[in-house]
Amino acid sequence: MAVRLQDVAKQAGVSVKTVSNVVTGHVHVAPATRERVQAAIDILGYRPNLSARNLRHGRSGLIALALPELDSPYFAELARFVVQAAEEHGLTVLIDQTDGLADRERLVMAGFRSHLIDGLIMSPVGLGPTEIAEHDGHIPLVLLGEKVGAGSADHIAIDNVAAAREATEHLLALGRRRVGVVGNQADSPAGSGVARLRRQGYEQALQWRGIAADPTLIADVPTFGRKQGADATARLLDSGARPDALFCFNDILALGALRMLAERGLRVPSDVAVIGMDDIEDGRWSTPTLSTIVPDKVEIARCAVEMLLNRMGITGAMPSPARDVRAGFALVARESTFGRT
Amino acid sequence: MAVRLQDVAKQAGVSVKTVSNVVTGHVHVAPATRERVQAAIDILGYRPNLSARNLRHGRSGLIALALPELDSPYFAELARFVVQAAEEHGLTVLIDQTDGLADRERLVMAGFRSHLIDGLIMSPVGLGPTEIAEHDGHIPLVLLGEKVGAGSADHIAIDNVAAAREATEHLLALGRRRVGVVGNQADSPAGSGVARLRRQGYEQALQWRGIAADPTLIADVPTFGRKQGADATARLLDSGARPDALFCFNDILALGALRMLAERGLRVPSDVAVIGMDDIEDGRWSTPTLSTIVPDKVEIARCAVEMLLNRMGITGAMPSPARDVRAGFALVARESTFGRT
DNA sequence: CATGTGCATTACAACGTTGTACACGGCCCG
DNA sequence: CGGGCCGTGTACAACGTTGTAATGCACATG
Incomplete structure (x- = not known):
């Protein structure tokens, strides 16, 4: 069953x-010998034992990618790119689902996969910045998304404030003046990251146009799901706030919003224009197609892997200042803000 | 940096x-000793080295899940359940993206992750049944999906013929008589699996009702994507075949179809009823919501993991006949076949 | 008091691989 | 013709863990 180097050697x-x-x-081996050995390898069907190899040089070639959800399109797409980027560097990615639970995130960060993993790329949701900052640095860490200010960890994300500002400005440029927000999150210690930044961007855009912020146009959600988007939209419509546009904090919320608008017989974009963020595949095929902010996922993935490699290279406790990288983004206008419907 | 058992022992x-x-x-240890050791562990922050452990007892506790795409909702959802099921058995899942490429599938099956992995759950797309049958059995293998008849591997899938029959029958029961098919695949050596079975089911349903199959109602696709679904639907509409219903071979195709129908100004379901398969999350929130066949993903995942464990347990070359399990499914009627639109 | 019993703990080896240090032989050069 | 060098190949140890067998010890028993 188990073919070892020894067996090949004997053969x-x-x-x-x-x-x-x-x-x-690695070393110079005479062509004749090499050929003979190769033949033996083929005959016996030898496969190197990675566990032994890993044990020998203290590296496993595995990195973990901890995400809240695999079945959220944004993260699924991101995961794909991270896997690709890692592969280019000879690394294998182990994906960990945290479900956004603080406990699981803590567990992953504490390194419950111990020496199995050389590094960790994580998109924290449940954990607050303070807790992340407590990361003891025993494992190289790169953070994705919006939690800032982690001491020993690198961080990459788009400029959420700028992106949200641009999304809002896009709606305002269409002449909309009652721009609703779907996806706000009242300041909970956890999860406040994205929502807070995006709301800041929204408010900046209003301010620049000299439009007063109307709190009745802000709808909160507990989590970022289609149902939550639909529910929040329903509340907004029922409240009499009469939005003529919706800025949804991500595409999934937006898809839920589109659904609810359709149910209520409102036309998009003529009655209500809608924009989301993330550029998930679904948004390109929904009816109407969804305008959105496109984060450069490829850049995010590649950069995350490279930063991790960098940090992994430095063996010891060399702190090496935590980097904070801003990835690019772009706005794409589709039917939900420009359509003929 | 590296805290070993030895360090703890000395402490x-x-x-x-x-x-x-x-x-x-494992063994009886006096409470006093245990306490003392535990204290030392905590002080030093000891973490077991999994590589060494794996080397020692020849198991890694890792299994691989090879899927065509992570960002396809069906597979993403399935992956989630597999990860959960594996976790319940103390296994960690390493996800491998094959992109449906025969080369990559071959590579994964050949065990390029060598001894890192104790077993493999794979959903083959690019590889034909014959090639899969050549699997040398050096690694326990469970197949998901439609490729049948692999010698040394277990297999689990829903009864595709029956499911497709039920979907078609559902449309016929609504009084539709010109049921179009979106997702047929001309018999290519690869990829023919699902499409062939689902088409069989479609034809059986027609036959039972005594309806003649009309080849002009069948639209082929190269792959199962939204765009392909939209394109195939467009062809069907342009061909003058005048379908009053569409059976799409999966939900993604169906979402593409919905999109195209909307573009052409056809109402769903009054003009054209639409049903898909897979029950992806998006379908529950599309406009209109999508009727579909719901495969029991939880059962599929759990069963796959259990079969794999079973096969892993048998250490040697004990063939142990390959099992072929049928997972359950159900039909859910939503707006795309029952709605008021 | 000697012996047997059972528990707590230990020493040793092995899992498969690879880095280091070294041995062997042939060849060039002085 | 002898010394050194280079190109090949080898022996050994170590990576950190755990199963096996053996050791030490206390206590109960004959």
């Missing part, structure tokens, strides 16, 4: 180390 | 093995 009539050298290609 | 004044015993809790 080829060489030492174990020589076989190892052939497998890894 | 606690006991032998390495005793610490190991405390950590694993």
Whole structure:
């Protein structure tokens, strides 16, 4: 069952180390020997034991990607790019679902996969900034998303304030003046990150146009789901706030909003224009198609992996100041703000 | 940096093995000793080295899940359940994206992650049944989806023929007589699996009602994407086939179809009823909401993991006949077949 | 008081791999 | 013709953990 270097060595009539050298290609091996060893490898069907290898040089080549949800399109797409980027560097990605639960995030960060993992890319939701800052740095860490100010960890995200400002401005430029917000989150210690920043952007855009913020246009949600988007939209419509546009804090909320608007017989965009954020695949095929902020997911993924590698390279406790990178984004106008409907 | 059992042992004044015993809790250890060791562990922040552990007992506790796409909702949702099921058995899942490429599937099956992985759950797309049957069994394998007849591997899927029959019958029961198909795939060696079975079910349903199959109502797609669904629907509409219902071979195709129908000004379901398969989250929030076949994803995931465990348990080459399990499914009628629109 | 019993703890080896240090042989050069 | 060098190959140890077998010890028993 288990074919070891030793078996190959015996078969080829060489030492174990020589076989190892052939497998890894490290040292000069005479072509004749190499060929003989290779033949033995093929015959026996040898496969290196990665556990042993990892044990030997203290690296596993595995990194973990901790995300709240795999079945949220944004994270699924992001995961794909992270896996690709990691692969380019010879790393394998192990995906961990935290469900946005603080407990699970804490567990992952504490390194319950111990030495199995060389590094961690995490998108924290449940954990507050203070708790993240307590990260003891025993494992290289890169944070995705909106939690800022973690001491020993790098961080990458788009400029959420600017992006939200641009989204809002887009709606205002269409002449809309009662721009509703779907996705606000009252300041809970956890989860406040994204929502707070995006709301800031929204308010800045209003301010620049000299429009007074109307608190009745703000709808809160407990989490970012289609149902929550639909519910919040319903509340907004029922409240008599009469929005002529909706800025949804992400595309999933927006899809829920579109659904609710359709149910209420409101036309998009003529009655209510809608914009989201994230550019998930669904938004390109919904009816109407969804205008949105497109974060550069490829850049985010690539950058996260590179920062992690960087941090992994530094073996010891060398602090090396935490980097905070802003990824690019762009606005794409689709039917939900420009359509003919 | 690296805290080993030895370090803890020295700190606690006991032998390495005793610490190991405390950590694993295997043998009787005197309460006093246990306490002392535990204290040392806490002080030093000891974390077991999984690589060493794995090397020691030849298991890694890792299984791989090879899927065509992470950002396809069906697979993302399935992945979630597999991860959960695996966790219940103390296993960690490593997700591998094959992109439906035969090369990558071959690579994964050949075990390029070598001894890192104890088992593999795979949903093959690019690989044909013959190639899968050549699996040399060096790694326990469970197949998801429609590729049948793999010698040394277990297999789980819903009864696609029956499911497709039920979906079609649902449309026929509404009085529709010109049921179009979106998602057929001309018999390519690869990829023919799902499409062929679902088409069989479609034809059976027609036959039972004594309705002649009309080839002009069948639209082929190269892959299962929203765009492909939209394109195929457009072709169907342009061809003059005049369908009054569409059976889409999965929900993604159906969402594309819904989009195209809306663009053409056709109402769903009054002009054209639409049903899909897979029950992805998006379908519950589209406009109109999407009728579909709901596969029991939880059962599929749990069963796959259990079969894999079973196969992993048998250490040697014990063939143990390959099992072929049918998972349950149900039809859910939503607005796209029952709505008031 | 000697012996047997059972529990707590220990020493040792092994899992499969690879880095280090070294041995061997042939060849070039002085 | 001898010394050194380079190109190949080898022996050994170590990575951190845990199963096995053995040790020490206290207590109960004959």
